[in-house]
Amino acid sequence: MTSEADLAWIASVVGDPARLRILLSLMDGRARTAKELAFLARIAAPTASGHLAKLLDSRLVAVEPQGRHRYFRIASPLVAQMVETMSAVAGDASPGDRRLRRIDPALAAARTCYDHLAGRLGVAIADALQARGHVAFGDGSGEVTASGRAFFAALGLDLAEAGHGRRVFCKPCLDWTERRHHIAGGLGAAFCGHCLSAGWIRRHRDSRAVEVSPEGRVALAELLGVDGQALTSGWPERAAA
Amino acid sequence: MTSEADLAWIASVVGDPARLRILLSLMDGRARTAKELAFLARIAAPTASGHLAKLLDSRLVAVEPQGRHRYFRIASPLVAQMVETMSAVAGDASPGDRRLRRIDPALAAARTCYDHLAGRLGVAIADALQARGHVAFGDGSGEVTASGRAFFAALGLDLAEAGHGRRVFCKPCLDWTERRHHIAGGLGAAFCGHCLSAGWIRRHRDSRAVEVSPEGRVALAELLGVDGQALTSGWPERAAA
DNA sequence: CGATCGCTTCGGCCGTGCGCGAAGCGTCCG
DNA sequence: CGGACGCTTCGCGCACGGCCGAAGCGATCG
DSSP: OHHHHHHHHHHHHHTSHHHHHHHHHTTTSOOEEHHHHHHHTTSOHHHHHHHHHHHHHTTSEEEEEETTEEEEEESOHHHHHHHHHHHHHHSSOOHHHHHHHTOOHHHHHSEEETTEEEHHHHHHHHHHHHHTTSEEEOSSOEEEOHHHHHHHHHHTOOHHHHTOTTSOSSEEEEOTTTSSEEEEHHHHHHHHHHHHHTTSEEEOTTSSBEEEOHHHHHHHHHHHTSOTTHHHHOOHHHHHO | OHHHHHHHHHHHHHTSHHHHHHHHHTTTSOOEEHHHHHHHTTSOHHHHHHHHHHHHHTTSEEEEEETTEEEEEESOHHHHHHHHHHHHHHSSOOHHHHHHHTOOHHHHHSEEETTEEEHHHHHHHHHHHHHTTSEEEOSSOEEEOHHHHHHHHHHTOOHHHHTOTTSOSSEEEEOTTTSSEEEEHHHHHHHHHHHHHTTSEEEOTTSSBEEEOHHHHHHHHHHHTSOTTHHHHOOHHHHHO
16 A cells, blocks of 8 residues: 555656656766756756656655765666666667676675775675764765774774875765765775685685675674675665665 | 657656556456456546556557457566566565565476466467467467468377367467466467477476476477577567567 | 855746546447 | 447546746855
């Protein structure tokens, strides 16, 4: 019952041509400003603003304000999958779909992004750390709380070293496949290095994919207080919301 | 470009609450009459008729007239998947979804329906035989063409025996998982028997699922002029349409 | 600290399309 | 062959919602 009404609402939101164009414009995973989206959807700025409000309200897109800009992006991979499935029904899948479908499953599960962790694993770690209050993400940056400093120190991470120099210490990085944030910066690199040296994850031979070892799964699950399976295959987002 | 317009059209079609209720009413795979759907969607008969016309036009539902009734059903598994994905986005998946997701993959690929073949295999066979003009489906019944009689005779099927008695000879049977037709009746049983005795398929131990042997895949692919992989995992429907 | 910029809110116009009652057409039954 | 039944088409009323111009708000920059 409640589900039917929600579904009708979602369907009506995506049913509008202009809103659909907005969603399609965001399907490459990038975040765009309202003005940009207004141009891409071929509507005036006020109209786009109204549409974006509805898309936000229905949780199809998410927003992150940065200064006087607001960057909009697809809220979750599930939304992207919905649009792709609708494209498939609408006829031959568009070229864009093909690319998105061909993501290597191993890369999507866990990989490195420069020197830190990304993919479902990276996002799950960021989720858990945020949920436990060890890190907090603000606008375009993040910070480590007092409990977080103790947490990472107990792991043996040298935070002073990680925060050294001109490098940003803790910063949310938009995950390409998950369309949500993982942790970059010196902290992300230090945590990734710890996982590697502890044998929790292994680098794949000739890819940025990483594999979580059985011991690593157990250790990370206990460390973060989450289900081990959810680390690389789950949808912890729902529970967090 | 063309794809965007098609997608917008599909989205607007499913975006209407009444049409969505119609689709949801059909999600169990059963075919229903217009009047039934009008009641389930809580709208008057003329309104439902208009909605059904749009749903037909956009190929989201299919219809088969039987006497003075018209039975509507979900057009393809892809459409069902679309509705399910939208439900997932809308919030907690409805109970109906769960059931549909839990279909045994082996059963969905190939199984017996009483004494004939069903699942993707059964539908692929029916598609191919119809495409090659060996069988033809009319309203609720089907018949074997002249070329079809020669085709089955060459296989060694005794059509006289299969058509014996009061049993219907060749009849389309709505496939539970594919929501499209496979071949039932004496002909369907005879063909299934031939596949078994030739070793093309094997019955699963304690399930109605059947497995296609490597030789069977080759033999059936050549016999029907289709890709071997498509027999149990493909989407030949698109090419046929 | 005023100017500029990005975005949202407000107000009013207008078109699309959903809704139903009544009538028309084809099918089945007694 | 007449009546019942199922479905569709026609016609019209009505309301919801998209659309934009102008104004308001907050933030940034010189």
